[in-house]
Amino acid sequence: MNAIISISRRNFMIGVASTAGGLSIGFNLPFIKPALAEGAGTTPEVPEVNAWVVIRPDDTVVVRIARSEMGQGTLTGLAQLVAEELNCDWSKVTTEYPSPAKNLARDRVWGNFSTGGSRGIRESHDYVRMGGAVAREMLIAAAAAEWKVPASECTATKGVVTHAASDRTASYGQLAAAAAQMTPPANVTLKDPKDWTIAGRPLPRLDTADKLNGSQIYGTDLKLPNMLNAAIRACPYFGGKVKSFDAAAVAGMPGVRTVVQVGDTAVAVVADTWWRAKTALDALPVTWDEGPNRQVTSASIAAMLEEGLGADDAFIGNSQGDAGTALSTGRTVTATYAFPYQNHATMEPMNATALYTPERCEVWVPTQNGEASLAAAAEAADLPVQQCEVHKIHLGGGFGRRGMQDYVTQAVQIARELPGTPVKLIWSREEDMLQGRYHPITQCRLTGALDADGNLTALRMRISGQSILAAVMPQRMQDGMDPIIFQGLTAASPEGHIGYTIPNLLVDHAMRNPPIPPGFWRGVNLNQNAIYLECFMDELAHEAGVDPLAFRRKLMANHPKHLAVLDAVAERIGWNTPAADGVHRGLAQIMGFGSYVAAAAEVSVTDGQLRIHRIVAATDPGHVVNPAQIERQVEGSFVYGLSACIYGECTVNGGRMEQENFDSYEVMRMAEMPEVETIILPSGGFWGGVGEPTIAVAAPAVLNAIFAATGKRIRTLPLKNHDLA
Amino acid sequence: MARLIINSTPHEIEVDPDTPLLWVIREQIGLTGTKYGCGVAACGACTVHIDGAATRSCVLPVSAVGPDQQITTIEGLSPDSSHPLQQAWLQLDVPQCGYCQAGMIMAAAGLLTQNPNPSDEDINNEITNICRCGTYNRVRAAIKLAANGGEATQRG
Numbered sequence: 001m002n003a004i005i006s007i008s009r010r011n012f013m014i015g016v017a018s019t020a021g022g023l024s025i026g027f028n029l030p031f032i033k034p035a036l037a038e039g040a041g042t043t044p045e046v047p048e049v050n051a052w053v054v055i056r057p058d059d060t061v062v063v064r065i066a067r068s069e070m071g072q073g074t075l076t077g078l079a080q081l082v083a084e085e086l087n088c089d090w091s092k093v094t095t096e097y098p099s100p101a102k103n104l105a106r107d108r109v110w111g112n113f114s115t116g117g118s119r120g121i122r123e124s125h126d127y128v129r130m131g132g133a134v135a136r137e138m139l140i141a142a143a144a145a146e147w148k149v150p151a152s153e154c155t156a157t158k159g160v161v162t163h164a165a166s167d168r169t170a171s172y173g174q175l176a177a178a179a180a181q182m183t184p185p186a187n188v189t190l191k192d193p194k195d196w197t198i199a200g201r202p203l204p205r206l207d208t209a210d211k212l213n214g215s216q217i218y219g220t221d222l223k224l225p226n227m228l229n230a231a232i233r234a235c236p237y238f239g240g241k242v243k244s245f246d247a248a249a250v251a252g253m254p255g256v257r258t259v260v261q262v263g264d265t266a267v268a269v270v271a272d273t274w275w276r277a278k279t280a281l282d283a284l285p286v287t288w289d290e291g292p293n294r295q296v297t298s299a300s301i302a303a304m305l306e307e308g309l310g311a312d313d314a315f316i317g318n319s320q321g322d323a324g325t326a327l328s329t330g331r332t333v334t335a336t337y338a339f340p341y342q343n344h345a346t347m348e349p350m351n352a353t354a355l356y357t358p359e360r361c362e363v364w365v366p367t368q369n370g371e372a373s374l375a376a377a378a379e380a381a382d383l384p385v386q387q388c389e390v391h392k393i394h395l396g397g398g399f400g401r402r403g404m405q406d407y408v409t410q411a412v413q414i415a416r417e418l419p420g421t422p423v424k425l426i427w428s429r430e431e432d433m434l435q436g437r438y439h440p441i442t443q444c445r446l447t448g449a450l451d452a453d454g455n456l457t458a459l460r461m462r463i464s465g466q467s468i469l470a471a472v473m474p475q476r477m478q479d480g481m482d483p484i485i486f487q488g489l490t491a492a493s494p495e496g497h498i499g500y501t502i503p504n505l506l507v508d509h510a511m512r513n514p515p516i517p518p519g520f521w522r523g524v525n526l527n528q529n530a531i532y533l534e535c536f537m538d539e540l541a542h543e544a545g546v547d548p549l550a551f552r553r554k555l556m557a558n559h560p561k562h563l564a565v566l567d568a569v570a571e572r573i574g575w576n577t578p579a580a581d582g583v584h585r586g587l588a589q590i591m592g593f594g595s596y597v598a599a600a601a602e603v604s605v606t607d608g609q610l611r612i613h614r615i616v617a618a619t620d621p622g623h624v625v626n627p628a629q630i631e632r633q634v635e636g637s638f639v640y641g642l643s644a645c646i647y648g649e650c651t652v653n654g655g656r657m658e659q660e661n662f663d664s665y666e667v668m669r670m671a672e673m674p675e676v677e678t679i680i681l682p683s684g685g686f687w688g689g690v691g692e693p694t695i696a697v698a699a700p701a702v703l704n705a706i707f708a709a710t711g712k713r714i715r716t717l718p719l720k721n722h723d724l725a
Numbered sequence: 726m727a728r729l730i731i732n733s734t735p736h737e738i739e740v741d742p743d744t745p746l747l748w749v750i751r752e753q754i755g756l757t758g759t760k761y762g763c764g765v766a767a768c769g770a771c772t773v774h775i776d777g778a779a780t781r782s783c784v785l786p787v788s789a790v791g792p793d794q795q796i797t798t799i800e801g802l803s804p805d806s807s808h809p810l811q812q813a814w815l816q817l818d819v820p821q822c823g824y825c826q827a828g829m830i831m832a833a834a835g836l837l838t839q840n841p842n843p844s845d846e847d848i849n850n851e852i853t854n855i856c857r858c859g860t861y862n863r864v865r866a867a868i869k870l871a872a873n874g875g876e877a878t879q880r881g
Contacts (some may be wrong), residue, residue: 070822071822071823072818072821073821073857118823131758133743143762159740205818205819205820207822208814208815208818208819209806209815210821211820211823211826212806212811212815212826212830213758213799213800213802213803213806214756214757214758214798214799214800214827215758215761215800215810216823217757218760218824220757220760220761221751221757223755223757229752250851271747273753274748274752275745275752276741276743297727345857346822346824346857347760347762347768347770347822347824347825347855347856347857347858348760348762348822348824349761349762394822394823395822396760396822396823396824397822397824397857400855426761428764428837429762429763429764430763430764477802491870505759603777626729629816630819632818632860632863635856635860635862636821636860637859637860638858639856639857639858639859639861640857640859643857661763661764661765661767662762662763662765662768662855663763663767663768665767667857668861669853669854669855669861670849670852670853670854670861670864670865671849671850671853673861673862673865675862676814676862711735
């Protein structure tokens with residue numbers, strides 16, 4: 001089964017005729033450094049060596065980065081891969097984003113822009129390295145032609161081409177213009193990763209300095225001449241829409257320019273400043289057509305899923321042996337788990353700035369998928385895609401939410417009411433919380449059978465709940481089945497397969513889709529699947545009277561990479577030696593996003609108060625492009641995963657979400673942050689992701705440690721709803 | 726008309742007195758390093774200094790700031806990113822997406838002004854800003870690095 005994750009909503013780009021490009025109406029970006037804003041054309045005086053590499057006369061190397069930087073470090077990692085093959089001077093490297101419209105105009109020379117599923121590097125490492133290698137050969141060819149010597153006698157090192165026999169050298173900056181005229185070589189050989197000197201090293205990020213002094217421009221910070229600001233409110237009832245609003249009531253408020261309905265579902269106020277727009281919006285009388293879902297509550301959704309736990313309609317994700325028969329004999333254990341809705345809660349609320357004229361539409365937006373943003377802009381503007389452009393901006397967090405384009409559509413719809421005037425739309429935090437594309441809700445009933453020796457002979461996992469693909473990418477469904485619901489649980493997949501050999505195994509899914517819009521949320525379905533599987537393995541081990549590590553190891557002989565990361569965390573945490581007084585341990589492992597991951601946690605529970613002292617995490621992503629960035633992603637993943645485990649829950653009442661801000665949607669803060677030790681175990685031979693997989697082992701490792709500490713099995717998240725005393 | 730001193734520069738501005746200081750700084754003064762995150766003083770992305778004290782500006786009406794009070798934003802923390810915290814942040818490569826980091830640095834600077842050598846407990850109590858990327862451990866390490874004059878220590 002193919003479980004590759006894609007956040008791209010649209011496949012329209014392929015095959016779209018591309019004739020335009022360069023239709024810019026001459027807007028400049030006075031507050032954005034070219035290197036961080038629109039690329040591929042910001043330095044027209046310097047011809048590119050190829051699509052990936054521009055080298056300026058001062059030897060600055062501009063590496064084009066197609067994927068979006070949202071904190072995960074992909075910008076730096078991809079630049080390292082290009083620079084590695086280019087043999088340039090790393091200290092001279094800077095980056096720029098090519099624009100989605102130029103990608104379209106150039107037959108998608110930069111490939112996929114979609115940034116999600118921990119795919120930024122693992123899906124593009126080959127062609128970006130190729131881009132660097134081809135550029136290197138063109139630079140060498142240019143020098144050889146100039147010196148009238150065979151290219152084979154020239155070498156390129158640290159941004160300089162040398163012909164040793166004649167003792168001549170030329171810098172890349174001197175050669176770039178001539179190199180651009182060279183014919184690209186038909187074949188290049190990529191370096192063996194063991195020979196890397198730039199890639200594979202823990203280099204500092206390229207984008208840190210501007211984040212320390214306020215000069216980094218995010219979408220919310222954008223300033224354009226004559227720009228207006230918009231605040232928006234969409235119907236908070238899922239499936240509802242606007243019935244009426246009284247624009248006249250706020251038309252005279254300070255700074256207000258106009259009040260517009262946005263599609264069927266939302267109302268926006270446009271004003272000179274965002275604060276004035278929001279103030280007027282808060283005062284605007286709006287009546288909603290509350291739609292068909294006013295009776296929907298968290299309880300009604302839970303009942304819908306509970307019915308699915310025993311229903312006959314189910315899609316099979318993994319089937320080995322005969323679980324049904326095997327579970328009818330021997331000692332069985334059954335448990336039901338539940339994982340709630342979560343909001344992405346990026347620190348930067350959704351936003352987009354649009355400038356519309358009847359001939360052209362431009363959008364400036366922090367997006368995880370520039371091409372999907374372009375498609376949304378063209379559709380909302382009702383213009384050919386060739387007459388639209390998207391300018392990508394660094395994201396103040398993405399986590400999957402910014403793969404969706406609803407805010408782009410809204411910004412263009414608003415800008416159409418004000419042709420020729422740029423309008424910046426910023427969602428309030430409340431809008432962000434109420435108009436999420438939520439981590440889907442599921443429950444899981446697990447039954448395991450143990451033989452007389454305490455061996456696991458059969459496992460049945462029935463997942464009941466919501467499909468992401470059915471809502472956002474129905475074209476990826478397979479005969480009605482959502483393949484990604486089974487993340488980490490499938491039999492054989494390079495994306496993530498189960499790490500246990502269980503003679504009789506059945507994993508299936510009863511799809512139950514409540515009327516709440518789901519989305520890809522960092523870690524996606526691996527998060528809850530790891531909780532279900534790994535907490536239940538702990539339950540089975542306890543029932544069998546076997547140490548949880550030993551219990552797992554017996555099932556992992558055929559899964560050496562899963563086992564290696566599990567053994568690594570067990571060894572580092574000191575599994576076979578006693579913990580400090582009052583401290584208890586838990587383990588978990590899973591595979592997802594192409595990487596093998598495991599975690600061990602140490603916790604204490606005193607008078608019901610949980611304290612997570614220490615996490616050890618191991619990851620085998622195959623190849624390592626930047627170990628320092630992997631450490632950061634792993635540390636951060638525990639904040640994301642433990643926030644969900646401890647606090648994360650969006651509850652539904654009256655057909656809408658109840659949580660509207662961080663005061664009711666609490667997240668983890670500094671005081672609760674455990675120490676995190678990261679072990680990187682690259683076994684080579686494959687490319688796994690690192691932004692997401694370790695999230696999945698955070699919660700089960702901690703939950704298993706909580707059981708060790710308290711004897712309580714927490715099967716319904718989040719923890720805040722439980723008394724641990 | 727309000728008079729505000731921001732990063733040592735006086736400004737005379739026309740503003741509704743109820744406007745939160747955050748939006749005056751961002752939209753009228755044009756300094757966008759200070760961020761909007763929640764609007765209810767829950768996340769700390771909007772942290773600035775008022776007379777040296779870290780303050781969440783998203784719920785503070787501009788009328789509550791006196792004409793002689795010194796407002797400092799991330800842009801004014803140092804002229805050239807040379808504040809010990811900015812240097813420590815750079816050395817440890819703390820930010821991920823970076824959106825919360827100006828508020829983090831300003832909160833930390835406020836802490837170090839009051840308490841030049843904070844313990845873990847002090848940091849836990851004072852730095853309650855939200856970071857969704859999860860930079861907390863590096864934020865803690867950078868505060869300690871800055872407090873120790875740039876010399877790294879083990880977390881303890």
